Amino acid sequence: MSDQVARDAALGRAGEGVGRGRSRHVVFRTVWDRLWKTTLVRRLAILAALAALWQAAALWQNNPLLFPTFTDTARALITGLRDEDLFPSAVASLGVLLKGYALAIVLALALVSIAIAVPFVKEVLLTLTAMFNPLPAIALLPLAMLWFGLGEASLLLVMVHAVLWPFALAALTGFELVPETQRLVGRNYGLRGPSYVAFILIPAALPSLLSGLKIAWAFAWRTLIAAELVFGVSSRSGGLGWYIYRNRNELLTDKVFAGLVSVILIGLAVEVLFRAIEHGTVRRWGLQR
Amino acid sequence: MRIPDPEPMPMISLASSPVSSLASSPAVPWSQAQVPVLEARSLTLDYPGPDGPARAVTDVSFRVASGERLVLLGPSGCGKSSILKALAGFLRPAGGAVEIRGKAISGPGPDRIVVFQEFDQLLPWKSVRDNVAFPLRVARKLGVKEARARAERALRRVGLGRALDAYPHTLSGGMKQRAAIARALAAEPDVLLMDEPFAALDALTRRTLQEDLLALAQEQGFTLVFVTHAIDEAVLLGTQLHLLAAHPGRTIATFDTSGLGLAERGTPPFEDVVRHVHDLLFADGARHV
Numbered sequence: 001m002s003d004q005v006a007r008d009a010a011l012g013r014a015g016e017g018v019g020r021g022r023s024r025h026v027v028f029r030t031v032w033d034r035l036w037k038t039t040l041v042r043r044l045a046i047l048a049a050l051a052a053l054w055q056a057a058a059l060w061q062n063n064p065l066l067f068p069t070f071t072d073t074a075r076a077l078i079t080g081l082r083d084e085d086l087f088p089s090a091v092a093s094l095g096v097l098l099k100g101y102a103l104a105i106v107l108a109l110a111l112v113s114i115a116i117a118v119p120f121v122k123e124v125l126l127t128l129t130a131m132f133n134p135l136p137a138i139a140l141l142p143l144a145m146l147w148f149g150l151g152e153a154s155l156l157l158v159m160v161h162a163v164l165w166p167f168a169l170a171a172l173t174g175f176e177l178v179p180e181t182q183r184l185v186g187r188n189y190g191l192r193g194p195s196y197v198a199f200i201l202i203p204a205a206l207p208s209l210l211s212g213l214k215i216a217w218a219f220a221w222r223t224l225i226a227a228e229l230v231f232g233v234s235s236r237s238g239g240l241g242w243y244i245y246r247n248r249n250e251l252l253t254d255k256v257f258a259g260l261v262s263v264i265l266i267g268l269a270v271e272v273l274f275r276a277i278e279h280g281t282v283r284r285w286g287l288q289r
Numbered sequence: 290m291r292i293p294d295p296e297p298m299p300m301i302s303l304a305s306s307p308v309s310s311l312a313s314s315p316a317v318p319w320s321q322a323q324v325p326v327l328e329a330r331s332l333t334l335d336y337p338g339p340d341g342p343a344r345a346v347t348d349v350s351f352r353v354a355s356g357e358r359l360v361l362l363g364p365s366g367c368g369k370s371s372i373l374k375a376l377a378g379f380l381r382p383a384g385g386a387v388e389i390r391g392k393a394i395s396g397p398g399p400d401r402i403v404v405f406q407e408f409d410q411l412l413p414w415k416s417v418r419d420n421v422a423f424p425l426r427v428a429r430k431l432g433v434k435e436a437r438a439r440a441e442r443a444l445r446r447v448g449l450g451r452a453l454d455a456y457p458h459t460l461s462g463g464m465k466q467r468a469a470i471a472r473a474l475a476a477e478p479d480v481l482l483m484d485e486p487f488a489a490l491d492a493l494t495r496r497t498l499q500e501d502l503l504a505l506a507q508e509q510g511f512t513l514v515f516v517t518h519a520i521d522e523a524v525l526l527g528t529q530l531h532l533l534a535a536h537p538g539r540t541i542a543t544f545d546t547s548g549l550g551l552a553e554r555g556t557p558p559f560e561d562v563v564r565h566v567h568d569l570l571f572a573d574g575a576r577h578v
Contacts, residue, residue, distance in 0.1 A: 181407040184379060187397045189428045189476075199427065203414040285413045286458025 068254040076254035077261055086243060090262055093224060093239040096152060100159025101220050105213070107160065108168040113197050116175050125172065129165045137162035137223040141230060150231045155224065162223040163216040170212025174205030207282045214274050221270075225263055240266075325352040326390060326512045327359075327376060327480050333384035334371045334538075342383065345371045346538035350385075351531050353480065358506060358513040360527030360546075362520065364570065368538025369516045373484050376514060377403050389479060399428030402473040406485040408465045411457035411472075417444065418453040421472040428476065443475035444468065447501065463494035470502065480512045487522070499525060503551055520566050524549050524559060532569060542569055 035041045051070045058069035068076070080086030115122035137158045144154035178201055186200035202209065228241025238246070244259035282288040332349045335342035346368035353359045361369040374380040375387050378397035387394045389401065402424065404410070411420050421440035425431045431439070444453060447467040457465060466486050473481050487495040499522060506513065506526075517523050523530055528547035533540060546562060553559045 179407070179409050181405050181410045182412060184377075184397075184403065184405065185410055185412070187379065188377060188401075188403050189399050189424045190397065191427060195427070199423075200412075203412070206414070281414070285456055287413055 073257040077258040104160040104163035162219040167216040174208025178204040327353040331385035335383040344537040360523040362523040363533030366535035367533035402478040443471040
């Protein structure tokens with residue numbers, strides 16, 4: 001809407017300027033105004049400024065062993081992706097992440113669905129959430145390694161712990177906030193049990209569910225990278241955390257930076273994905289501004 | 290003309306209202322009045338309170354024949370909405386019986402579709418068309434195409450042909466209630482239950498919707514139970530008027546208003562009934578409401 005208005009204004013102003021000396025200047029300004037209104041352009045500009053600052057600081061420091069420049073890091077990133085195991089590492093990390101995340105979400109939804117029907121189960125869930133939510137998932141890693149050894153099972157346990165409790169809490173809150181009228185509408189049509197949850201509760205609670213998914217994703221990603229710093233996913237492909245840790249041991253600081261940048265880039269990509277989902281659902285439905 | 294009540298209760302005869310000559314009664318012949326679609330017998334309803342159950346409604350009886358429009362009218366606290374909830378199956382009677390076509394009502398079902406007062410009764414994640422198609426899909430098990438076609442027809446009938454693809458949050462209050470009425474009509478229930486559907490609308494919109502509802506009633510001859518606290522709305526929309534007093538809710542009078550419709554609004558017979566009802570409500574000590 002506002003883009004359209006801006007475009008109309010721009011066209012109008014550009015039209016006025018035709019035939020005068022300042023017309024090129026005006027066109028340039030209106031194009032710039034329009035670009036600046038785009039979120040992506042603004043964000044890219046901020047990133048470019050940060051990169052420039054980084055480059056300047058690193059050049060001034062002049063100590064590539066401790067603080068590589070932006071360009072060195074970019075080069076290491078490209079080499080890492082093309083010739084080394086950065087890409088397989090990222091894929092390995094994401095694979096484990098998705099497994100743990102999906103497992104925890106399914107568990108949480110099942111738990112919460114029972115909890116909204118059975119008051120006692122809700123009591124149990126609230127107690128467990130209150131107990132385990134403040135416990136950092138990574139603190140479970142030593143125990144997980146003791147139980148399951150060095151491998152994916154340990155990582156999954158830690159990840160499920162990281163995702164399950166915050167998401168269950170968000171889902172429970174979301175389900176409880178579903179307006180009474182919409183519940184009655186669902187029951188009026190004879191919906192009950194799983195179809196009631198699927199057709200009424202989940203869509204009505206989607207704003208809370210999405211924000212729970214976002215929080216849980218951030219917890220999961222952080223926890224996974226931290227856990228991988230201790231050991232890789234498997235001997236062959238160790239994940240991003242392991243990539244960072246290995247390169248630090250060899251003092252290949254530019255590669256450490258490349259690993260960190262990968263972690264950030266994946267995080268940004270997921271953020272964009274969530275935004276797109278929100279835009280197509282809860283914002284479109286007027287459930288969230 | 291008046292439906293015989295199984296229980297003795299104060300009957301108000303309206304000698305002054307020319308019932309039979311005025312032609313805004315439903316399209317369904319009176320002979321069908323022998324088979325009640327909906328019946329309440331000595332209905333008693335309780336609500337759970339802090340000191341045990343609190344009586345909301347005591348000993349209310351009525352019968353609604355096919356094509357009739359029963360209006361439950363009374364001050365707040367008279368239990369009119371509770372009665373509607375019992376008819377819808379959301380509330381279990383503490384005593385007496387509610388029956389649909391001779392069968393005891395045991396729970397909510399799509400044979401009794403409710404139109405609520407709240408605007409959020411439309412599911413925000415569905416377009417207007419899909420909102421109307423939804424009960425057809427889940428309750429009547431129609432295919433997508435068939436359900437959508439019926440939804441479109443119902444929406445055109447209430448004047449929403451241009452808002453088919455809109456999401457509910459983009460509609461005005463009046464349009465939302467129109468859509469809710471279309472959704473109820475499309476489901477072709479045995480009886481429509483309306484719980485003050487126009488109470489949250491501005492006076493102008495309310496008037497239009499009342500007129501349109503009457504026109505639809507003429508056209509389709511649906512059976513309706515309508516709850517309201519507005520006397521003129523009650524007299525206008527109903528063929529049968531059930532007047533309730535508060536604390537606890539109980540019947541104080543019943544009226545036959547089948548001869549009073551749009552054409553009679555503002556005429557002396559219409560105003561007589563309105564004044565009569567007004568006097569009855571206030572004589573009963575409901576002044577504090």
